[in-house]
Amino acid sequence: MSAGARTRLLLAACVLGVSIGASAQGPPGAPPGPPRPPRAAAPVDLTGTWVSVISEDWRWRMVTPLKGDAASVPLRPEGFAVVNAWDPAKDEAAGLQCKAYGAPAILRLPTRVRISWQDDATLKLETDTGTQTRLFRFGAEAPPKTAPSWQGHSVAQWERPPQLPGPVNSIPIFATRTGTRGRSLEVTTTNLRAGYLRKNGVPYSEKTTVTEYFDYHKEPNGDEWFTVTTVVRDPQYLNGPFITSSDFKKEPDGSRWNPTPCSAR
Amino acid sequence: MESDAVFRALTRRPRFDVPRGPRGRRQSCRGPMVKQGLGYVLVVAALVGAPAPLAAQVDFTGQWAPVYHEDNPERIPGPELGDYTGLPINDAARLQADSWDADRISVVSAYQCRPHSSDYGMRGLGNLRVWADLDANQQLLAFRTYMPAWGSERTIWMDGRPHPPEYAEHTFQGFSTGAWDGNMLTVTTTHLKTNYFRRNGVPSSDRRTVTEHWTKHGDVLTVVTVVADPVFLTEPLVRSQNWLLDPGQALPPFTCEYAPEVPGAQTVPNHLPGANPYLTEFADWYGLSLEAARGGAETMYPEYRQRMGAPHAAPPDRCQRYCVCAGFGCDVNPPRPAPAARPAPVAAPPARPR
Numbered sequence: 304m305s306a307g308a309r310t311r312l313l314l315a316a317c318v319l320g321v322s323i324g325a326s327a328q329g330p331p332g333a334p335p336g337p338p339r340p341p342r343a344a345a346p347v348d349l350t351g352t353w354v355s356v357i358s359e360d361w362r363w364r365m366v367t368p369l370k371g372d373a374a375s376v377p378l379r380p381e382g383f384a385v386v387n388a389w390d391p392a393k394d395e396a397a398g399l400q401c402k403a404y405g406a407p408a409i410l411r412l413p414t415r416v417r418i419s420w421q422d423d424a425t426l427k428l429e430t431d432t433g434t435q436t437r438l439f440r441f442g443a444e445a446p447p448k449t450a451p452s453w454q455g456h457s458v459a460q461w462e463r464p465p466q467l468p469g470p471v472n473s474i475p476i477f478a479t480r481t482g483t484r485g486r487s488l489e490v491t492t493t494n495l496r497a498g499y500l501r502k503n504g505v506p507y508s509e510k511t512t513v514t515e516y517f518d519y520h521k522e523p524n525g526d527e528w529f530t531v532t533t534v535v536r537d538p539q540y541l542n543g544p545f546i547t548s549s550d551f552k553k554e555p556d557g558s559r560w561n562p563t564p565c566s567a568r
Numbered sequence: 569m570e571s572d573a574v575f576r577a578l579t580r581r582p583r584f585d586v587p588r589g590p591r592g593r594r595q596s597c598r599g600p601m602v603k604q605g606l607g608y609v610l611v612v613a614a615l616v617g618a619p620a621p622l623a624a625q626v627d628f629t630g631q632w633a634p635v636y637h638e639d640n641p642e643r644i645p646g647p648e649l650g651d652y653t654g655l656p657i658n659d660a661a662r663l664q665a666d667s668w669d670a671d672r673i674s675v676v677s678a679y680q681c682r683p684h685s686s687d688y689g690m691r692g693l694g695n696l697r698v699w700a701d702l703d704a705n706q707q708l709l710a711f712r713t714y715m716p717a718w719g720s721e722r723t724i725w726m727d728g729r730p731h732p733p734e735y736a737e738h739t740f741q742g743f744s745t746g747a748w749d750g751n752m753l754t755v756t757t758t759h760l761k762t763n764y765f766r767r768n769g770v771p772s773s774d775r776r777t778v779t780e781h782w783t784k785h786g787d788v789l790t791v792v793t794v795v796a797d798p799v800f801l802t803e804p805l806v807r808s809q810n811w812l813l814d815p816g817q818a819l820p821p822f823t824c825e826y827a828p829e830v831p832g833a834q835t836v837p838n839h840l841p842g843a844n845p846y847l848t849e850f851a852d853w854y855g856l857s858l859e860a861a862r863g864g865a866e867t868m869y870p871e872y873r874q875r876m877g878a879p880h881a882a883p884p885d886r887c888q889r890y891c892v893c894a895g896f897g898c899d900v901n902p903p904r905p906a907p908a909a910r911p912a913p914v915a916a917p918p919a920r921p922r
Contacts, residue, residue, distance in 0.1 A: 346750065357868045358807050359638045361654035362854050365873060369855060372887035375640035377894045413870035432870065462785065464751070486750035487783065516785040518752060522794055522804065523779060530781070530808050532790045542894075546635045548790050548808035559871070 340423035341441035346461060346486040347519040349426070349529060352560060353551035354415045360547075364411055367502040367568060376505050382540035389504025391567040401565035404433035405453040405498035407513050407535045410549050412502075415560055426459060426488075433565040439490050446494040451509050455495035462487040462516065488517040500535065500545065502568075508539035527553035625748045626784050627700075628711060631819070632811035634694040641890035643692055644898050647768040650847035652863030653856075655765055661800040662862060666844050668769025671837035674829035681824035683718035683740040685763035687778045687795055691809055692767070693717035696789075697819050703727075711746065711753075719822035724755050731758050738774050753782040765795070765805060770863075773799035787813040803865045848880055855883025 338344070357364050360375070373386050394402055404412065414432035421427040426439040439459035446456030462485040492513040500507055514534045521527050528550060535545040636643055642651070652665060673679045684692050695716055701709045711724040722741040731743055742760035746753050757778040765772050776797035783790050789811040796804045839845075851861040857877035860867055867876075889900055 354869060356806060357870075358654040358656075358805060361868075362856065365653075365860070365867070366856065366876070368887070369884060370886040372891050374890050374893040374898070375637050377637065383892070413873060415870065462751075486752060487785065489785070516783070516788075516790070518781065518783050518790070518792075520749075520752065520754070520781045520792060523777075524796070524804065526804070528792075528806065530790065530792045532783075532785060532788060532808075532810065534788065546637050546788060546810045546812070548638075548792070548810055550792065550806045550808055552806075561871070 341426075341459070341461065342420050342423040344461060347488075349418050349488060349517060349519060350420065352415060352417050352554045352557045353529065354554055354559070355410070355413055356550055356552050357413055358550070360411070363501055365413055370503055372503060373501075373505050376500060377541055377543050377545055378505065379540055379542045382506055385506040385540070386504050391504075394567040400567040401433060401435070401453050402498040402567070403500075403502040404430075404435050404565050405495060405507075406437060406455050406457070406492045407495065407507050407511055407533070408498065408500050409433065409435055409437075409454075410515075410531055410533065410551075411500075411547060415554070416551060417557065417560065431560050431562045434562045437492075439488070449494070451494050451496040453496055453498060455492045455513070457490050457492040459488060459490045461485060462489040486519070488515075490515045490517070506540050507535060507537045510539050511535060511537040529553075626751050626753065626782075628698045628753065628782060628784060628789065629700050630698060631814050631817035632696040632698065632789050633814035633817055634696065635810040635812055636893075636895060638809070639691075640893040640895075640898055642766065644893065644896055645890065645900065647766050648850040648853070649768055650844075650850045650861060651766070651768060652770060653861060654868060655770060655863040656801050656803045656805055656865035656868060657765070657770060657863050658800060658802050661765075661770055663841060664771045664800075665766075665769040666841065666847060667838045669837035669839055670768075671830070675833040675835075675837055677826045677828070680826050681718065683720055684715075685760055685772070686720070686722050686741045686744065686757055687760070687772070687776075687793055688763055688765065688767070689715055689717060689720050690780070690791055690793055691807060694809065694811070695817065695819055696811055697817075714819060716819045716822050718824070731756075742778070751783065753780075755780040755782065765800070771800055773797050775799055776801075789813070851880040853884070853889055855879045855881075 362368065363372070363374070370389055371387055373383065376382075378386070394400060409430055409432075410416070412430075412432050414430045417429045417431075419427050421438065424441040426441070428437040428439065429435070435454060437454045437457060439457045441459045443456075443458045449456075464485055490513075492515070493511075495507070495509060495511050495513070497509045497511075498507060499505055512535075514536075516532045517529050518532070519527070519529045530548055530550050532546070532548045535541065537545075641647075649668070649670075650666075652662065655661075657665075683689075693715070697714045699712050701712060703709045708726045710726055713722045713724070714720070718740075720741060722744065724744040724746045726746050729745065731745065736743070736759055738759045738761045740761050740763065742757040744755050744757040746755045748754075755778075757780070760772075760774055760776060760778065762774045763772050764770055772795065776795055776799070779794040779796075781792040781794075790808055791811075792806065792808040794804050794806050795801065848858060850856070851858045856879055858880040860872075860876050861880075866872055890898055892899060
């Protein structure tokens with residue numbers, strides 16, 4: 304074989320290798336075409352009934368903490384003023400029993416959640432505690448001009464891999480893209496009504512934004528779980544992002560679903 | 569024959585006898601040498617471009633600052649005696665935990681400088697550095713982690729090696745292997761020494777297996793820790809903790825000196841069964857039922873709130889301990905109101921003569 308022929312052969316092998324590598328990692332090698340609906344494109348199945356297992360923050364979640372207890376929350380002084388003024392009787396009188404059941408806090412409460420597809424682009428999350436409903440809208444843009452609500456307006460996407468702000472300039476044969484097989488659900492929630500991060504009046508304001516990442520995992524004993532990492536940003540009452548992660552175990556059916564109304568106490 | 573030619577081309581060792589000039593300097597590669605060099609580059613490129621099952625899907629390397637927005641009083645100042653809430657423990661674990669006397673650390677040198685195991689360390693004092701070991705083919709061989717708390721250094725093997733046989737040495741960090749599931753790294757750890765689930769004496773056994781799930785979302789690292797312990801747990805303990813990427817973080821070495829803090833002590837400090845007088849304090853301080861404070865799997869599910877029972881004692885009107893905890897600023901005493909009037913300032917002492 305001539306040197307030229309060998310070089311061409313190697314070039315073909317190289318191109319083949321690159322294309323195989325790229326296609327093995329997902330989107331870069333995917334054939335062009337219309338994007339699949341979010342339901343069909345789901346990398347993991349989050350539907351079903353799940354129960355929160357309270358192995359963390361037990362005495363701030365399973366019982367209403369004592370007045371003035373704001374441990375672990377990065378509160379600004381303005382937030383402590385609200386904590387110290389908490390009065391559940393006033394909230395009840397004002398019809399605000401659901402202040403601790405808003406999107407920034409609902410998944411920290413002891414609850415079961417039921418997740419289902421409302422349509423091909425909307426994932427619905429219901430809680431039996433407080434009987435709340437959240438809608439995760441894929442492809443949605445800015446929230447409509449409606450009054451703020453406990454659950455706000457949530458925009459969802461299947462988490463994308465890390466991206467450079469512009470075109471990738473690296474030489475493909477020297478650097479391949481990694482992290483392309485995302486499997487997380489990312490939800491951003493705004494347009495929230497002011498409420499409580501905890502039932503004892505630790506506040507968040509209407510300026511709050513919540514970013515959540517839902518990750519599914521299956522354990523060696525066969526149990527299925529999702530863990531949701533919740534990042535709450537509130538420039539009014541928090542001095543930085545408030546980050547928690549909550550763990551939910553899948554249940555075989557909905558037989559333990561037990562709807563209960565909001566309680567201020 | 570064509571495939572043989574490809575094989576020979578891919579496996580032939582390239583010649584690098586670069587022609588040299590009269591003074592021994594390399595001449596520029598042109599003409600035939602360009603093709604040969606290009607062939608070598610293409611061979612390498614083909615290898616680089618080929619599927620790489622061991623390659624990292626996500627880069628976890630870097631400096632990570634722990635986020636203590638969960639269980640801060642337990643993780644920073646330390647847990648209260650008798651607080652077993654949220655732990656799916658059995659009676660054997662309770663019996664051992666009830667006997668715990670923190671003076672043990674002062675008296676028994678084996679408890680001084682005792683490292684946190686890899687599972688508890690991720691929950692405890694967790695400033696973290698992660699780096700990657702790559703082999704000669706630039707494939708991920710292992711992630712390594714370092715935590716200054718007790719100088720804990722750990723290896724997570726990513727090269728597919730099996731775990732050693734059961735009789736192999738157990739260590740505080742154990743033997744860890746990792747595997748990718750998309751952008752999630754799942755780590756399995758065995759061969760751990762006995763340690764604790766909570767550092768108020770709740771024990772973990774050397775028969776436990778730990779499964780971790782690492783995910784990275786932007787600058788947030790989340791690690792779910794699932795511990796199965798046939799000796800002390802009735803169901804797996806699942807917890808998750810978070811870090812923030814902190815490129816400016818610099819981790820110091822950890823130094824710990826053994827020192828007899830109670831000279832002449834002849835016994836291991838302990839409480840005999842039923843004789844620990846401090847086990848109700850936690851429930852009383854926070855207005856909890858005593859049964860809830862004793863932990864157990866049934867206390868971890870929403871329906872337990874319906875049958876939790878009354879507090880052991882009348883709860884205080886408001887928080888009295890660890891009410892304001894953020895980061896390392898966690899004070900056991902509640903914030904006191906500002907005094908009505910400041911006392912007269914004390915005159916500064918004269919400067920000491922040099």
